[in-house]
Amino acid sequence: MNTPTITDENIRVISLPNGLTILAQPMPWLRTAAFALAVRAGVECEPEGRGGLAGLLCEMAQRGAGPYSSRDVVALQDNLGLDHSAGVSSALASFGAAMPGQSLPDALRLYAEIIRRPHLPGDQLDDALMGAMQEVRAIKDEPTQQVILRLKKMQYGPRAGRPNCGDEAGLNAIEMKDVNQFYDQRYRPEGAIMAIAGNFDVEQIIGLAEELFGDWKGALIEIPRDASGLPGYEHIQQDSSQTHIAFSFDAVPLGDPNYYLMRAGVGILSDGMSSRLFDRVREQRGLCYTVSLSAHSMQDRGAIIGYAGTTPERAQETLDVTMREIEALVDGIEPGELERLKVRVQSSLIMEQESSWSRVSSLISDWYHRGRVVTMAELEQRIESLRIDSIVEYWKSNPPKGYRVVTLGQKPLVIPPSRNG
C-alpha cells in the first residue's frame, strides 16, 4: 500500500496592480474546484448605528448583477452545480463556491458580475431587510449563539465584537443610500483576496481572473480600531432546560510568533475525545454533553473562547472544574498528549488535500491574517517542532485571567473576583 503524504504545493501568488491578490493552488487529483473572493467589507467596517449593513449588502449583491436577473443568478448557480455560500465576518465579506472542475470559468464570470456590477435593486430592499431581521430573531431562539454573541462583544470590544447578523435597531435604520455607499466604499480591489484550488488549468484560470478583475478600481479607506472589551460577567435570565455558559480570555493574534504555542495548549485541552476537558468534565464526571474551547484570533487581537451547556444544578461545578482544568495546563503536559495533537494535525492536513473548498478557506485566512501563504508542508513542520516546555512557558507567561463570562439560564453563577477581576 502506498503511504500518502503532502503533495508538492505549487501555489501561485499573483498581485495585481489594483491591490487584488490571486492565490491559485492546483490539485489535479480532484474532480472539483473551488474559489472564494473576499473583500474588506465585514461588520467592523459598518458605520455606527447600521449594524447588519455588511450582511445585507452581501445578500443583496446576489439579487441580480450585470446582465443577469436575480433568478438568472440562481439558475446559473444551480446549473453549474455550485455549492455556494456568501457571508460576512468581522473583517471580510466573502463569496465562494465548490463545483465540478469544468464549471470554474463560468463561475468566475458570474461572480465577477456579482462583485463588480450588482444591481442592488432598491425595490427589493424591504424584502432583504425582512430576511435579515429573520436572522436576528432566529438567534434569539439559539441560547448557545446568544451567549457567544454577547461574549464576543465583551471580549473584542464594540466594533471588533459586532454580531455578523447585525441588530434590530441597525437594520431598521438602513436605507438604500447606506447600501450603495457601503458598496462603493468597501467592494474594492485593494486588500481583496481571491483563492482558487482544485482541478483546473492554471494558466487559463489565472488569465481569466486577470481579465475579469484587472480593470477593477478603487482604494480603501482605513477604518477606526477600538480597544478590546473589559473583563466582566453578564447573566441572561431565561427559563431554559440548561444553563449555557460562555467564557473567554485574551490570547495572541494569528500572526504572532507564539500563536502555535497558544493553539497547541487549546488542542491539548479540547481537541479530541482524550482531551482534558472532554475527559475530565464530561467523561469522568458526566457534567455535560458539550464542553469546548477554541482559539479565535484576529489580525490585531485574539481570544480563547469556551462553552459548556449543563443543567442548572450542575452549572457552577461545570464552570469551576472547566476553569480549573484550563489553569492547570501550566502544571505540565504529558508527552502522549502532544504526540496525539501532532498526529491529529498531520492527518487533517493530509486529508485537506481531499477537499478543494478546505484549501480555499485556508488560503484566504492565511493571506488575510498573516499576509502570506502557509503551505501545508510548512504548517506540518511547525507543529512537528513544538516542544512541551515552550508550550508550558507560553501558558505561564500568558495565564488565563481577566475572564469575560456570559451565562443564560434559570439563575446566575458565581465568578470569583480572582478570575474576572
Place this chain on the structure above:
Amino acid sequence: MSTFRHATLSNGLKIAAEIDPRGYSASFGYFVRTGSRDETDIESGCSHFLEHMMFKGTAKRSAADVNRELDELGGNSNAFTSEEQTVYYATVLPKYQDRIIDLLSDMMRPSLRQEDFDTERKVILEEIAKYEDQPPFGAFERVMERYFGPRGIGRRILGTSESIVDMSRQTMYDYFTRRYAPGNIVLAAAGNVDFDGLVAMVERLTSHWGDLVAAPAPPPDDASALPVGIATDPLISSPDAAQAYLVQIGPAPGGNDLDRYPARLLSSILGDDSGSRLFWELIDTGRAESCSLWTQEFMDVGALFTMLVCDPDDLSSNRRIVEKTIKRLLRDGVSQEELDQAINKAVAGCIMSNERPSNRMFEVGSDWQLRGEYTDLDKVLERYRGVNVDEIGRIADKYLTEATVETLATAEPLTQPT
C-alpha cells in the same frame, strides 16, 4: 478508478468496500442494524445510550484507553444512532488501518460496566436537555410520533428523560445481546483500503462474536397506553421562542423504492433552501426565516417533511402560501427547465459529497446494510438524469395530495394546527 469488493465472514458478519488506492485516507464503519424502531417502551433511548457506552471500554481497554487510542490515530472518529441504524466510524491515514480496525472491532464487544453506565446516564440526560433548548424545540420528534405513532419508526431516538432515568444496565445488556450479533452487522470501508488484509484481520478479531447468546425478547408494549414521557399534543409551548416552528409530515417513497429519485427532485424544485418555488415565495421576499421541503427514506417507508419558520404573526399567511404553491404545482406540473436545473444541482452535489472517502463509506455501508446492494456513483447520477417531467407529475399526484400531520412549536400558539 475505484473497485467494489465484498465478503461474508464465517460468523455472518458482512464486509463491503469501495477501494480507491489513490485516496489520501481510508474510512471504516461498523453499521449495526438497530435503532429506535427496534426498541420497546422500557428500552426507549437504549440504542443511542448504548452507542455512548460502546466508547466506555472493553475487557482489554478502559474508557480512557479507547478515547486515547482513537486520538492517537488522528483523523475523525465518532458514532451516530438513527431510527434504524447505529454506526461507529473512523477516517484515518491508510497506515493506521490495522490499528483502527483492532480498536473499532474491540469496541464492538464492550464491558458495559455499571459505574460507567451511571455516569453516562447523566451525559444522556444533558443531551436531552440541550435539545429541549434548541429550535425547533422537539417539533420533529413530536410530528414523527403523531404521524407514525410513538413506537416503531416514530419512536424518538434519544428516548425521554423518564425512560433514561428508569433504564437498567441489564435492560441494555439484554438489548445488546439481541441486536449486536455478527449477522446483524456490516463493516463498510472506502478509500485507500487494503481489502484482503482487512478481511483476514476482521475474521480473526471477530471469531468469538458468534458466541453471544441472545436474551429473550422483552414483554410487548401495552399499545393502549402512551410510552412514559410522551405526549401527542400538536402544540409545543416554548415560552421564550421568538419564532414559530411549524413541521408537517406526509408520505414519500421508502428506501427500496426507485421513486425516491424523482421524489427527491420534486422536493428540490418545491422546497430546496435556495432557488426553489418556496424559496422565491417566502425567503427571497423575507416573509419567513426558512421554509424547506424534503424527503427522508427509511427501509420500508418514507416521509415528506415541510418545515416553516417565521414570525408567529405571519404563520397563517405563510402557511396559505405553502398550500397555494403546492396546489399550483399539482395543477401545472413542472417545466423541463426547472427539472434540468434540479438535476444539475443534484448531480453536482453527489459528485462533490462523494469526493471524500468518508462520505463514500457512509453510502456503501447504508446501501449494503439496508438494501444489500452496491450502487456506484455513476449509477446514482444516471438515475437522477433519467427522471422526466411526467414522472415528477406522477409523484406529485401520488404524494402531495395525501393528508399531512402537523406540529407547531411557538411561544403563543394562535392557531390550532390540523
